[in-house]
Amino acid sequence: MNDEKVKGRVQDPKVRVKNFEEVELGYSKEEAIREANRCLHCINPRCVQGCPVGIMIPEFIKCIKEDNLKGAYEVIAKSSSLPAICGRVCPQEKQCEAMCIKGLKGDAISIGSLERFVADYVGDIKLSKPKKNGKKVAIVGSGPAGLSCAYDLAREGFEVVIYEILHKAGGVLTYGIPEFRLPKAIVQKQIDKLKELGVEIKTDVLIGNTITLDELQNNFDAVFLGTGAGLPKFMGIPGEDANGVFSANEILTRINLMSSFKDDSKTPIKKAKKAYVIGGGNVAMDAVRSLKRLGIDAHIMYRRSEEELPARLMEVHHAKEEGIVFDLLTNPKEILVDENNNVIGMNVVNMNLTEPGEDGRRGVVEDENSLHKVDCDMVVMALGTSPNHSAVKNSKIELSDKGLIVVENSKTSLDNVYAGGDAVTGAATVILAMEAGKKAATEIIEKLK
Secondary structure, X not given: OOOOOOOOEEOOHHHHOOOOOOOEEEOOHHHHHHHHOOOOOOOOOHHHHOOOOOOOHHHHHHHHHOOOHHHHHHHHHOOOOOHHHHHHHOOHHHOHHHHOHHHHOOOOOOHHHHHHHHHHHHOOOOOOOOOOOOOEXXXXXXXXXXXXXXXXXXXXXXXXXXXXXXXXXXXXXXXXXXXXXXXXXXXXXXXXXXXHOOOEEEOOOOEOOOEOHHHHHHHOOEEEEOOOOOEEOOOOOOOOOOEOEEEHHHHHHHHHHOOEOOEOOOOOOOOOOEEEEEOOOHHHHHHHHHHHHOOOEEEEEEXXXXXXXXXXXXXXXXXXXXXXXXXXXXXXXXXXXXOOOEEEEEEEEEEEEEEEOOOOOEEEEEOOOOOEEEEOOEEEEOOOEEOOOHHHOOOOOOEOOOOOEOOEOOEOOOOOEEEOOHHHHOOOOHHHHHHHHHHHHHHHHHHHO
């Protein structure tokens, strides 16, 4: 029996680098069934333990084997509100697939690809509205935490209203992840599923200004804060105020807002020749690969080695295929500008790795004699983000020293106000935000029912 992992189809690198269409093309039905047939259906499925939202993975894979794709979707839908999204952007290799028994002596089952296949293939199943229970919950923020919380509450009969500050729902799913990794039509389809359950989404509403948190508390039985972490971090080096210095958030948002990727008239991107993206995470990979598609000579600059890159291995692999240059063990010291404050280059230093610390991660120290200049006309900072707490301004909600909302389980210091996701933990993954939303929904259900 051939037990070789079924590899998914991808766009040719030479073609995809000139478009924003999805890179991973997914499984065909025949490919999905072949991959599902590799599953051992363990008595104690470790893969389920590795899934933050607890999808019954062997059950849905068994349904695929039996060509019962509707059944597979129904199994997934019991636990996850965003399967088509999770199947694309969640780090399965560190979660469910990392726990797969098959992975001990070979390739783990491609659980994420199978989840995506089921969601794409059967995603048009209509969800029926449950009977209302008379309780109302407000959700602030329509990112993965808010959407996940809304899904579980709506299925239990709660009247749910989501308030979103921007003009489209989805949060980071809509504005922060490029089209070639997560098509916006997929995001919208998942949001439409929520509306089928009766969830109301109000956009262009700034909680803390248009409506206060106090007003939400007075008008709803509970409030969930899933406001995310949208404030970019910078290095604090000379020259960061120059024309041509951006955060990765701004670059990705501008590109996602473009009405056409060939027409940047509405949200223009600087016509750069050479750009450095500073950082090594998934956001850095998204930004640098997006710039490459705009015809820019795009580089990653990261102060550690390739082994320490926090981005998914698949994203690094795709970036290399697309011609992204990796300047590793290198760090900026100063951004250089001309007389008009335009970026013309950077002074950078080489870095050396130290021995691993208590957390197992290697530190870095500068090579003092390595200062040198690199030419560029754009610098993009992809160094992480922090929460923006405009929604809770003038309230008495407790914040930590790091500016994170303090919770006990999911409950904040305010009556009937809950929080979860990046606003509580700092920037993390889509699936962990979803887990936080589900956890808060469970607490709200227990409290109100």
